[in-house]
Amino acid sequence: MDRSGELSSARRNAVFVTVALGMLLAALDQTIVGTALPTIVGDLGGASHLSWVVTAYLLAETIATALAGKLGDLFGRKALFQVCITIFLVASFFCGFAHNMAWLIAWRGVQGAGAGGILVTAMALIADYIPLRERGKYQGALGAVFGVVTVLGPLLGGLFTDHASWRWAFYVNIPVGIVVMIVCALSMPKLPTVARPVIDYLGIGAIAVASTCLILMTSWGGTEYPWGSSTIIGLGVGGLIALALFVWIELRAREPMLPMRLFANPVFTVCGILSFIVGFSMFGALTFLPTFMQYVQGASATASGLRMLPMVIGLLITSIASGTVVGRTGQYKWFPVVGGLVTALGMYLLSLMDASTTLVVESLFLFVLGLGLGMSMQVLTIVVQNTVSYHDLGVSTSGVTFLRTLGASFGVALFGTVYAHALNQQIARFGPLPAGVDLHVLESPAGVRSLPEPLRALVVDGYAESLQTVFRTAVPIGLLAAVVALLLKQVPLRDTARAAATDLGEGFGMPDAGDREENLERAIATVWRHRGPTAAPGVLASAGISGGIGLAWCLSRVVLFAEHYGRARVDQIARHYHLPPQVLWPAYQRCVEDGYVTAAGGDVALTPRGVAEYDRIAAAWRQWLSGELADWEDASDTDFSDAVRSAARQLVFEDEPAAREPAPHSLRG
Template sequence: MTSTEPQKKRKQYTIFAGLMIGILLAMLDNMIVGTAMPTIVGDLGGLNHFTWVITAYTLASAVSTPIWGKLSDLYGRKGMFMASIVVFLAGSALAGTSSTMTELIAYRGLQGLGAGGLMVGAMAIMAEMVAPKDRGKMQGMFAAVMPIAMVGGPFLGGFITDNLDWRWAFYVNLPLGAIALLVVGLTLHLPKRTGKAVIDYWGAALLTVGIASLVLMTTWGGTEYAWDSWQIIGLGALTVLALAVFVWVERRVEEPILPLHLFKIRNFTLASVLAFMSGFAMFGAVSFLPQYQQIVQGASATNSGLLLLPMMAGVLVFSTISGQLTSRTGHYRTFPIIGMGVMAVGAFLLTQLGMTTSSFTSSLYIVVVGAGLGFLMGTTNLIAQNSVGLRDLGVATSTATFARSIGGSLGVAILGSIFTNRIHDSLTTALGPSGASLTSTGGQLSPKMIEALPTPVRDAYLGGMVDGIQGVFTLAAVFLALGFAISWFVKSEPLRDFTVASSDTKDTKPVPVLAD
């Protein structure tokens, strides 16, 4: 090892710290804001629109992810990553100044636009800086961000709400973002992109309309509007039309926002499908398990966050193990197979949750889900990146991230509909038509409200909650079993090295270097 190599290693880890702060910003924000939402609603009003504070963020983040990925391929990853941080911080600062719920929803949408570039930017930069043989070691560092966000977010949000002002739930992003900008701006040097960049505005607009319509249709269907209402049918028609025209446009433009030829690559397509399926199951677990833990098992809001820690621990440990093994052996095909299989087993175990299931038992089931997810998360990104040349590295990373986000959005919507309908049916069966009135708020009552119900009504509601959670994970288990079958079609291919000029790409860019 030369005398300059330790210094370069230190600078590399400094850069990764800046990238991880960017990822932390995107993951932490929803956790903090979720805890502060009751106080925000009490201050700004608009209880009937408060779900849009979350939906605006997640929707904007999902639809902007592939756009950021393509822009990074065209203009350079460093500049686009820093631009996404700036957009996110601008949305955060404005959200903290909100005086109405409408303003807050709009500013949260701006935050989401920036968040869409944070994850994809960090992962694409890492792929361009680190050789595949060493990339597994970095996956463990990046995976550590998730448990920090999932556990630390609710605690930080509760502390801010109780001891400061809810506006600091947004202002807290500003110093973190400033540090990330400073670190990345001063230390990261990547090869410059050459040639004329052409932006696919029509493709970006059509993809945004199509995905937004799809998410709204699955979110509102069966809750805000009946599935056969003109609103839901209209959103379905708009989804099909927008995506059909999007495919037509992408086949004809010079620089498509989502190059369709990538889907002719089997491993790339399979990685996107597996990312979608893992997102569907992961977000379902995170969204519905806390309700079971608080209402049926009697955990507090803070403790229900801690009860998800086993899943995050499983993600961290097994993501690190799979990354290290990939680095040492160069083989990755078995990990998506193991991951999907283990997640399917975990989902099946969660179908056994009942009225008397202990927190310890449910935590063991949750660890199994987290272990499977750990094998999948980093591997799906690696497979997508390894399937393409350097020129498409950004859009490949963004597509896998985009697929996971859309899977999560649709998973929450579809599983939520099953959850609510099961509770409604159970209450109606136990209490007759009067039981349906308890689900007029979407099947959700606070734990204190449930404790105050008459014993027969409370027991019926708890039974409905158990029935609902079992229905959620029954569908998730079937979905993941299908994913397990699909994962066997992944091919084992040699790992590419994007840190040197690749023989299978037209790019002849030099090795990325660190700032002196």
């Protein structure tokens, strides 16, 4: 099978459900542990390592996303998807089995590596198995799944923690993952691997070392080791050396994972910095808000997840609204500027909360934070895709999402350091604990609630002040985002970018495989979904196709089935669309009468006149696509022209569900 849509509708839907469930697992585990972390710390100890449960996952995911796209090209995406699901499931089991914090952190890293491969491979699998004309719909749905599940993870984590055990936040992946593996094996045909990509192993290794050293430095500095210690200084120096080595490698690599030439484009540079900051702020807030709600306000894990919903609502409102405005007007610059300011305001408001803050006030503060994050997230990937050349389309898209995930890793680590340092200072103020009160009691929300007064009030105030410090630290980050966004140039948006702006999934920056052909196909699919069906009559009329859509449908199905099965039969075509043959025979009989098709014994074939008419149909669609994508055209890049021709061919060849195919009836009378 190739990409021309041989799968039946049922199998296509099975492929989509499989990929969506895999993505759900991977995206969910980015944030599901947020509401479970206080209980995990209470069970396993190691409050100072709390942030690493999230950081290890995000860092491993960041590194895996850089590798997964090209490994899929090399070994096959279906095989890679199955391997990554297996890695994820094994790691999920051992995370749930953990009996100390070091074990949990180590397996969270392995889990993140599997998740990164799943997320990147998901979009590529849609490109492999879903027809181009349907691809935009499926990809948009996947992006929305990724975004919504990412921010709803804390609620589900709370439900498992309160009504089962925090371990079920990991164990629940296993039955779902097994179902994904079974359906994947049954529904996805194996595709031949023809690509032999060049993989930048040295560059990926260098950035992995640099990221790990710098994150360890920010995480351990002032908590595990003094800032002036040889360990912290060594990590800082090692990280900077590895970062310089990464730049040196990328300048010389045949196919660098992050080409340094991209930073010569000021729009990419600004968007990359903003993506880093947005990831930094968003995951910092998501990680520590449930901790505040459980320790300071005494909320259950489930309640803390529910209390996050105002932020989710605010984020969705501004993501959708900003995408709609950008799509209609092409104006995007002020969204990240205002978003940075509103995010800073939201963080400042959170820093004012304490044990006496009412639910209504807290919800308002979280709603404000969500509004700011939504405005900042939606436009960055779209703007980058709009300004780079076609040759850099894939690496620039994956580069922005890579920087966003890397920012999330740094944000959680740095906020975790601030939290641990402030909490240690607060605990030191408590003085000797009363007889019979173990220090470890302070590490769990239930333990804090069990303390006698006035010690409980003192401990709650200590947690409140520690977390207020975290949120105050985030305020300058939001202001920095607004200042950086002022440097973002306003340039006219390509039509494909404006169409993509209205898709919710684009705003969440899902990890991307970095394949420019797949990104261009995604743009073509988006344009087709928004404009293709309404353009069809005009396109065919301009080409002088007298039979219109009905004739185009009949001729293209003859070509499609002859290509795949060696011959085309009307009963075979009808069976494919779950129709009785007598429904299609009148349409094909009209084609025979008009000299486009010959029919013998149920077989149909194009006559020379039919071939000429089909070629005119294909040329008309190719011309329409070229016009729609004129703002992408790069005369020096023949790959672009080939991609447009390939897409035009797919749009003619590919089948659609019968429910959307009234075309043959239009040939009657």
